[in-house]
Amino acid sequence: MGERERRVLEELARIQRGGPPRGHEKQRAAGKLFVRDRLALFFDDGEPFTETGRFARNWDAEFAADGVVTGTGTIDGRTVFFVANDYTVKAGSVGRYHAEKTLRTQRAALRARKPILYLVDSSGARIDETGGHHVDPGSIGEFYYLHSIMSGAVPQIGVLYGTCFAGTAYTPVFTDLLIMMRDAAMAIASPRMVEMAIGQKVTAEALGGAEMHAKKSGSAHFVVDTEEEAAALARRLLSYLPDNSDLAPPMRPARDPARDPAEIDALIPEDPNKPYDVRRLIEAIVDADSFLEVRAQYAAELLTGFARIGGQVVGIVANQPAVKGGTIFPESADKGAEFVWLCDAYNIPLLYLVDTPGFMVGTAVEQNAVLRRGRKFIYATSSATVPRVTVIVRKAYGAGIYAMSGPAYHPDVTLALPSAEIAVMGPEAAINAVYYNKIQAVEDPEARAEMVKRLREEYRAGYDIFKLAGELVVDELIPPRELRKELVRYFQIFREKQVERPRRKHGTIL
Amino acid sequence: MAEIKANISGTVWKILVQPGDVVEAGQEVAILESMKMEIPVTSDYGGTVVEVLRGEGEFVQEDETLIRVEP
Numbered sequence: 404m405g406e407r408e409r410r411v412l413e414e415l416a417r418i419q420r421g422g423p424p425r426g427h428e429k430q431r432a433a434g435k436l437f438v439r440d441r442l443a444l445f446f447d448d449g450e451p452f453t454e455t456g457r458f459a460r461n462w463d464a465e466f467a468a469d470g471v472v473t474g475t476g477t478i479d480g481r482t483v484f485f486v487a488n489d490y491t492v493k494a495g496s497v498g499r500y501h502a503e504k505t506l507r508t509q510r511a512a513l514r515a516r517k518p519i520l521y522l523v524d525s526s527g528a529r530i531d532e533t534g535g536h537h538v539d540p541g542s543i544g545e546f547y548y549l550h551s552i553m554s555g556a557v558p559q560i561g562v563l564y565g566t567c568f569a570g571t572a573y574t575p576v577f578t579d580l581l582i583m584m585r586d587a588a589m590a591i592a593s594p595r596m597v598e599m600a601i602g603q604k605v606t607a608e609a610l611g612g613a614e615m616h617a618k619k620s621g622s623a624h625f626v627v628d629t630e631e632e633a634a635a636l637a638r639r640l641l642s643y644l645p646d647n648s649d650l651a652p653p654m655r656p657a658r659d660p661a662r663d664p665a666e667i668d669a670l671i672p673e674d675p676n677k678p679y680d681v682r683r684l685i686e687a688i689v690d691a692d693s694f695l696e697v698r699a700q701y702a703a704e705l706l707t708g709f710a711r712i713g714g715q716v717v718g719i720v721a722n723q724p725a726v727k728g729g730t731i732f733p734e735s736a737d738k739g740a741e742f743v744w745l746c747d748a749y750n751i752p753l754l755y756l757v758d759t760p761g762f763m764v765g766t767a768v769e770q771n772a773v774l775r776r777g778r779k780f781i782y783a784t785s786s787a788t789v790p791r792v793t794v795i796v797r798k799a800y801g802a803g804i805y806a807m808s809g810p811a812y813h814p815d816v817t818l819a820l821p822s823a824e825i826a827v828m829g830p831e832a833a834i835n836a837v838y839y840n841k842i843q844a845v846e847d848p849e850a851r852a853e854m855v856k857r858l859r860e861e862y863r864a865g866y867d868i869f870k871l872a873g874e875l876v877v878d879e880l881i882p883p884r885e886l887r888k889e890l891v892r893y894f895q896i897f898r899e900k901q902v903e904r905p906r907r908k909h910g911t912i913l
Numbered sequence: 914m915a916e917i918k919a920n921i922s923g924t925v926w927k928i929l930v931q932p933g934d935v936v937e938a939g940q941e942v943a944i945l946e947s948m949k950m951e952i953p954v955t956s957d958y959g960g961t962v963v964e965v966l967r968g969e970g971e972f973v974q975e976d977e978t979l980i981r982v983e984p
Binding site: 677729730760767 | 920921922948949950951952953974975
């Protein structure tokens with residue numbers, strides 16, 4: 404080997420060792436993997452990842468690759484770009500060339516129209532280097548511009564490993580799907596900064612820990628305990644997503660559901676006021692082991708998740724009667740809207756399983772913008788051009804069914820199970836609203852109770868599902884055991900669906 | 914002292930425990946009625962019921978304490 408080539412190889416070997424020993428010690432002490440070992444978990448066996456920009460800041464021995472590993476790897480045979488901070492180099496802080504490498508990788512992923520992974524393990528901007536230049540084009544400030552421009556063009560998946568405060572914490576939240584390690588944290592300002600600014604004393608965990616973001620803010624889609632789990636989950640997420648917005652998600656061979664569809668009818672209680680777990684119903688519909696709930700801990704009264712039906716990827720939006728009766732809250736409206744939007748961006752057909760008493764009522768939700776946020780859910784559903792199949796499982800009361808892709812929202816088909824009830828509101832509330840004065844006028848309590856009972860029965864007969872099926876309010880009333888078969892059929896029929904929309908820049912609802 | 918709170922705004926339909934009862938984590942301790950649905954309230958803690966603060970038929974806000982438990 405010649406001297407010139409030897410020099411390159413020696414230099415590369417040095418760079419690949421990452422930061423100085425004390426940086427490695429710190430990483431080990433925190434129970435975290437060195438970035439190159441971490442990356443190896445993500446990519447197909449025997450397919451080493453390739454890098455670009457390794458020589459960044461090579462004149463400084465302590466700044467190997469300027470603290471970020473960028474390049475491409477192969478997941479299930481597909482090319483995926485990645486940006487992975489190296490915490491052993493200056494705590495993964497973002498310096499000038501670190502930023503430049505990140506931006507070049509983002510632009511490359513967009514040009515190549517391939518997904519991108521962000522493995523975030525960074526203390527934030529390298530303050531001594533930035534001056535006021537963090538606002539320049541080509542600086543860290545441009546990360547979030549590119550995240551925005553890329554959004555919906557190519558999938559962006561994030562894993563957050565450490566604590567991540569201030570501007571840098573926007574990368575995790577700009578990803579389409581964010582996995583947080585259980586001991587990771589992110590916040591707009593660190594506990595130290597919070598104390599300085601407003602005098603509040605708070606731990607990183609309470610301020611922006613994974614549990615908080617999974618349950619309260621809804622910013623973490625998944626929480627995992629090990630780096631192996633994080634990598635396996637990221638790989639699995641990609642299996643539901645196409646490379647870009649022009650392609651369909653990958654097909655897999657169909658599998659029978661884990662639960663016999665003949666059990667569906669018995670899963671749904673006769674009494675419309677009784678809760679049950681909609682996940683049991685999903686088990687009887689989707690291909691075995693294909694369901695992955697997304698944002699499971701947040702606003703659990705609305706379930707969202709990916710699955711396969713007959714081998715084809717679908718996004719499921721389901722009211723969850725086991726939690727708050729399946730009522731739609733402002734938080735669940737946001738969750739639904741964002742999931743529908745994500746699926747539509749990446750050509751993932753949608754299955755809506757409707758069983759909701761409607762949007763929540765009362766002062767608390769009004770102040771929390773139930774109307775304005777509910778509107779987002781309705782807007783996302785209305786705008787989604789992917790195939791949409793709506794199943795009225797049980798209750799479809801009030802405006803809830805609008806958000807849940809009811810017949811007026813042009814789903815490709817609306818199916819009803821015999822347990823379906825479609826009404827403006829439940830019989831108790833409806834009778835009270837319409838006949839309040841008349842009921843109050845009856846003095847004898849027994850006669851009054853009799854009258855209420857009769858009126859409720861009359862009202863209930865008005866939305867009998869056989870009657871509504873006869874009036875074509877739904878396209879088809881099906882035996883529950885046929886549901887899985889019908890879904891396979893409809894998702895196949897509408898795979899090539901085309902929708903025309905009026906010319907405009909974009910809607911005004913966000 | 915651990916507090917079991919209402920998980921939704923609504924009317925207390927049934928209180929299933931009384932002071933002195935021993936409850937397990939995950940046990941149903943009350944049922945609220947909200948949006949015409951039965952909403953079970955479960956205890957996050959195991960322990961002895963010390964106090965029941967709200968009675969059947971009363972309106973409660975989400976996050977209001979219903980029952981106190983000594984773990």
